[in-house]
Amino acid sequence: MELKYGASREKPREDAAMQRFRGHRVGQFIHWGLYALPAGRWEGKDVEFAAEFLPRVAKVPQQRWEALANDFTLADFDAERWADTAVALGARYMTITTKHHDGFCLWPSAHTDFHMGNTPSGRDVLGELVAAYEARGIDVNFYYSVLDWRHPDWRFTLENDADNLAFARYLDFAMKQLEELAERYPSVKGFWFDGTWDESVKANGWWTWEVERMLKERLPGVVVNSRLRADDLGARHVDSNGLLMGDYESGYERRLPEPWDRSVAARDWEACMTIPQASWGYHQGPWAQSTLKHPWDVVDMIAHCTSLGGNFLLNFGPRGDGSMAPAEVEIARTVGEWLAVNGEAIYGCGYAEGWDYPGWGYFTRDSSTGKVFAVVTRAPASGRIRLELPTGLELVGLRLLGSGEYPFKGLADSVFEVELGGASNAGPRVFAVETSALAHPASEKEPNPDVLD
Structure with missing residues (x-):
């Protein structure tokens, strides 16, 4: 099928910028905005839903929501401490919410008055974060929500000519904001789009094409996720010909592909995961705080993603004063300590072709050396594992990372x-x-007497 706004390539990118993104494997996601102030609680009641959706779920009047900007004082915000948490985690890149669905911007945008510049501190949060993270060698990506509940021209559906005219104005506004972000922060390495699932966006696939084209012209090497794109017929992520749009698939939200599904390794992808069960922004209630993931669960997910050629983006929701939640900082520290010893099996690694999913963990392979690693995340009760190699290979050495040579039978x-x-x-x-x-390849297997010819 001939498409004007479908995928721009059939095979994965192999340029240096894309290889760098692919090799990072571990990233830090940050959701922070006005929603961090009420933190899932409105008028004394906990709302058991993602904190960033509070204005919609609790039906908060727009004026009251916008008034929260007066309390967004950043009393304990320190970009250096946030970046230190990423270092402790072992993250090689980070993605920060520049604008979420409520329309509030973490930079002083010239195209709206609903931004950080009009809060008591007037600080350019994005600028401080870019400087702090890049000083530590961590690449910075920008999340941008196309969906905007506050903007008068946003439309969920396009019912008539008036809707079409209004939404055309909105798309022009969003394009100008994206151009502004690219101009103000030219060192940004990627854009992570969200809020593109509504019929209004799917009916304007040409605009998603133009956004990707604009960003790549202004920022050579920039990486763009699949969530941005819709094709001529409204197909998202993957176009109507079955080809991936954008540079990597970002449809894995709080879920992972099956560990034996080798098909996902054919293209670049990323999974994003919350630390509480279901909230991205900080939620103070027990509904969220009683469901924090264990650090070893996070490690399992990192290894799971790496084994299938995917990146893992772990989300943090800083509190309303700008401080990181201590429980999340501790999880980052524990995961990072594991990566400091075992990162050889994660960074720069991917799918180990020919090595079947073993059940007790995952196999990964270093993309440059070909070295294979066995990551044991589900040790059997017996305390031993069967290491089944691809046919024709034998095991000649086993090294426990962080220790040394290890026996096997x-x-x-x-x-x-x-x-x-x-x-x-x-x-x-x-x-x-x-x-x-194998010096002497296996002979024909002994016949099974229970199987008749």
């Missing part, structure tokens, strides 16, 4: 057993796997 051609012993306080164990071709 052969069971059959290409099948080995590894004794793990008891649980480790340091989290999931990772082995570097050294193999060679």
